[in-house]
Structures are given as C-alpha cells and as structure tokens.
Amino acid sequence: MRNAASTLAELVAPLSEPEFLAFLRERRLVHLRSANSGCYAHLTGWEALKRLIEQGEYPRRPDYFRVAKESVPAPSERWRVDGKVDTIRLEQCLSDGFSIIITHIEQHVPALGALCQSLSAQLLEPTYIGAIVTTGAEGAFRLHYDFEDLIILQVEGTKRWQLFGPPVSNPVRGMAKQAAPNGAPMFDAVLEPGDLLFVPAGHWHHCQTISGRSIHLGIFLLPPTGWHAAKALTSELLAEELFRTPLTRIEDATQLAALETEVKRRLIEKISAMRLCEFPAEWNRLRPF
Ligand SMILES: [Fe+2]
Structure with missing residues (x-):
C-alpha cells in the first residue's frame, strides 16, 4: 500500500x-x-x-x-x-x-x-x-x-x-x-x-x-484577498466605542460633525496601518470557516 x-x-x-x-x-x-x-x-x-x-x-x-x-x-x-x-x-x-x-x-x-x-x-x-x-x-x-x-x-x-x-x-x-x-x-x-x-x-x-x-x-x-483584510479591519473597529455611537441619538449637528471627523481620522489611521504582507499569516491562523 x-x-x-x-x-x-x-x-x-x-x-x-x-x-x-x-x-x-x-x-x-x-x-x-x-x-x-x-x-x-x-x-x-x-x-x-x-x-x-x-x-x-x-x-x-x-x-x-x-x-x-x-x-x-x-x-x-x-x-x-x-x-x-x-x-x-x-x-x-x-x-x-x-x-x-x-x-x-x-x-x-x-x-x-x-x-x-x-x-x-x-x-x-x-x-x-x-x-x-x-x-x-x-x-x-x-x-x-x-x-x-x-x-x-x-x-x-x-x-x-x-x-x-x-x-x-x-x-x-x-x-x-x-x-x-x-x-x-x-x-x-x-x-x-x-x-x-x-x-x-x-x-x-x-x-x-x-x-x-x-x-x-x-x-x-482559500486564499486571502484585500477584501478579507478590509473585512478583518472592520471587525477590529467594533472594539472601539467611537464606531459604536448611535448616530440617530446625537441631536446636535456640531457634535455629529465632530464624530464624523473623528471616525474618518481613525479610519485613515487604521487603513494606513494595514499591512497586506502580514495579513495572509494572520488569516491562516484565524482559519475562517
Ligand atoms: Fe464544486
């Protein structure tokens, strides 16, 4: 055999x-x-x-x-x-x-x-x-x-x-x-x-x-893609209260604009820190199925 x-x-x-x-x-x-x-x-x-x-x-x-x-x-x-x-x-x-x-x-x-x-x-x-x-x-x-x-x-x-x-x-x-x-x-x-x-x-x-x-x-x-990396990033965002603030409960337009500025700033920061060369090893460790 x-x-x-x-x-x-x-x-x-x-x-x-x-x-x-x-x-x-x-x-x-x-x-x-x-x-x-x-x-x-x-x-x-x-x-x-x-x-x-x-x-x-x-x-x-x-x-x-x-x-x-x-x-x-x-x-x-x-x-x-x-x-x-x-x-x-x-x-x-x-x-x-x-x-x-x-x-x-x-x-x-x-x-x-x-x-x-x-x-x-x-x-x-x-x-x-x-x-x-x-x-x-x-x-x-x-x-x-x-x-x-x-x-x-x-x-x-x-x-x-x-x-x-x-x-x-x-x-x-x-x-x-x-x-x-x-x-x-x-x-x-x-x-x-x-x-x-x-x-x-x-x-x-x-x-x-x-x-x-x-x-x-x-x-x-199952090869990882840029989309998988972006999706993993959005999961990380959930850990931050900034992304969990209910938008419809903010009455003040200035406060909403300030939140928007902060959300965009943090998103740009996270996206800039994204390392596609490191993602495959991370993805393989997570075994997403
Ligand atoms: Fe098939």
Missing part, C-alpha cells in the same frame, strides 16, 4: 512544485493523468469511508455532512437513524442516485489532516478536504462554481467533469451572483482513479458518474 502524499510536491507529482505553483498563481486549469498513483484509495475508498462513519468518525456539523442530488438535499431521516449517520441507508440513497458530500474530512483522517497542515503552512492559505461519493448520471450539485481553488483527486471509479467558460474572475464568497454560462464545455473529460484536476476558483463545472460508484476528494484552498 502506497503512503498518502503529505506535501504539495508529492501531491502534484509528476508536475514539479514550481510548475504547479505557476498554475495556481494564474488560476489555470490542469488535468494530470495518474498523479500520485491513487495513493488515497486505502484512506477514502468506500469501504474505508464506511468504516469511519460506523466508528462515528465524521463531522457533526450538518453543513459538513450532506446527501444531495443536483443540489437538492435528501431529508436527513432518509440517512440518519437516531441522529447518527447510517451506512446502510447511505447505500440506499446512493442507489437512488443521491451523492454523499462530507467536507472537513481531514479532521477524521490523520494523513489528510497532515496534508492540509503542510499545504496551509507552505501556501499561507487555509485548506480543508471534502469527499464526494456518487452513483448515477446526476451530480451532487447542479452547474456551479466554487469560491475556493479546488484540487480534485479521483479516488475510486470514474467521473465526467465538464467545465464551462468564461470563468468568474477571482470570486469571493458574498459577491453578487453571476449568470451561468450556456455554451459548449471548455473542458470535458472522464477522470480515472489517480487523476488530479485543478479547478481554479470561479470555473463553472458539472459532474456525472459514468458507471458504478465514484469517489473523489476535493482539496479546498
């Missing part, structure tokens, strides 16, 4: 690390056949996932464990018994064409936890991993794009990935919704066990399982 990749270099082989980092910087799509020789199959194949679930090793947050078909969730009574996830019911959902989506699975698989730590330390970007199990022609999600960069690792079975352009440029969660494209796919390929697909943030995609069961891992990378 081959050891799971635990570093970026091992993960993206046979690409070199600098080659992959160039794709990451440019947010350019990459498909690597037989990367890392399918070294995650023993950790997150269906039998291994079932074992984890039966041992109670799965995320408890409801948004971290979902069962859905084309973005429509299956009621949790269909796959939970007495509040616990039930693998027999999950298999029934799979045969009914639903997909299982487990995010933050690295918290329950030490080798994946180590990989996330290594990636985060190197890239200064929070990372987490989702496992998606599907059967049938319909995908877990309808056509969508993610706000995070995604490294997809096909673990078991095969899956057709279709990507549609143009991508949404540098998306950040919370921005206005974009209209879905309706042209022909710019990428259409079937991923096989061991394949790696780098899907940059903002790339519209839809998946289909070709036959049998498919399992893939998605490694989510």
Whole structure:
C-alpha cells in the first residue's frame, strides 16, 4: 500500500512544485493523468469511508455532512437513524442516485489532516478536504462554481467533469451572483482513479458518474484577498466605542460633525496601518470557516 502524499510536491507529482505553483498563481486549469498513483484509495475508498462513519468518525456539523442530488438535499431521516449517520441507508440513497458530500474530512483522517497542515503552512492559505461519493448520471450539485481553488483527486471509479467558460474572475464568497454560462464545455473529460484536476476558483463545472460508484476528494484552498483584510479591519473597529455611537441619538449637528471627523481620522489611521504582507499569516491562523 502506497503512503498518502503529505506535501504539495508529492501531491502534484509528476508536475514539479514550481510548475504547479505557476498554475495556481494564474488560476489555470490542469488535468494530470495518474498523479500520485491513487495513493488515497486505502484512506477514502468506500469501504474505508464506511468504516469511519460506523466508528462515528465524521463531522457533526450538518453543513459538513450532506446527501444531495443536483443540489437538492435528501431529508436527513432518509440517512440518519437516531441522529447518527447510517451506512446502510447511505447505500440506499446512493442507489437512488443521491451523492454523499462530507467536507472537513481531514479532521477524521490523520494523513489528510497532515496534508492540509503542510499545504496551509507552505501556501499561507487555509485548506480543508471534502469527499464526494456518487452513483448515477446526476451530480451532487447542479452547474456551479466554487469560491475556493479546488484540487480534485479521483479516488475510486470514474467521473465526467465538464467545465464551462468564461470563468468568474477571482470570486469571493458574498459577491453578487453571476449568470451561468450556456455554451459548449471548455473542458470535458472522464477522470480515472489517480487523476488530479485543478479547478481554479470561479470555473463553472458539472459532474456525472459514468458507471458504478465514484469517489473523489476535493482539496479546498482559500486564499486571502484585500477584501478579507478590509473585512478583518472592520471587525477590529467594533472594539472601539467611537464606531459604536448611535448616530440617530446625537441631536446636535456640531457634535455629529465632530464624530464624523473623528471616525474618518481613525479610519485613515487604521487603513494606513494595514499591512497586506502580514495579513495572509494572520488569516491562516484565524482559519475562517
Ligand atoms: Fe464544486
């Protein structure tokens, strides 16, 4: 049994690390056949996932464990018994064409936890991993794009990935919704066990399982932006009473003007002190998800 990749270099082989980092910087799509020789199959194949679930090793947050078909969730009574996830019911959902989506699975698989730590330390970007199990022609999600960069690792079975352009440029969660494209796919390929697909943030995609069961891992990378730095700054402002004074309770126009001057002065001071070069380490420490 081959050891799971635990570093970026091992993960993206046979690409070199600098080659992959160039794709990451440019947010350019990459498909690597037989990367890392399918070294995650023993950790997150269906039998291994079932074992984890039966041992109670799965995320408890409801948004971290979902069962859905084309973005429509299956009621949790269909796959939970007495509040616990039930693998027999999950298999029934799979045969009914639903997909299982487990995010933050690295918290329950030490080798994946180590990989996330290594990636985060190197890239200064929070990372987490989702496992998606599907059967049938319909995908877990309808056509969508993610706000995070995604490294997809096909673990078991095969899956057709279709990507549609143009991508949404540098998306950040919370921005206005974009209209879905309706042209022909710019990428259409079937991923096989061991394949790696780098899907940059903002790339519209839809998946289909070709036959049998498919399992893939998605490694989510959340790079900080200037907006995140500005948002962190506004959170800091809340600690200062100056920004918490109710404007509608000031009757005197001169007092209000004085407050405005003081608020602007403090904002300029805070903005001038903003250090974007220091923010990624801070953001990575905060792990904002
Ligand atoms: Fe996605």
